[in-house]
Amino acid sequence: MFNKFGAFEIILIVVVVLLLFGGKKIPELMKGLGSGIKEFKNAAKDEPKAEAAKKQQAQEENKL
16 A cells, blocks of 8 residues: 555655755754764664673673
8 A cells, every 4th residue: 555655755745844844954854863873873783792791791790
């Protein structure tokens, strides 16, 4: 049912976004979205490192 977007649907979405937010606000929204995605990717990369550090610390505590 909602598998594909045609050109008309995409143009309609762009027009609605422009009407709602205005031309000046869109670059700010995209910048915020981009920085949010970048932070999410960095957090996802750091997750395995943090887990490995926790496991190592737990093993060291068990040895004592």
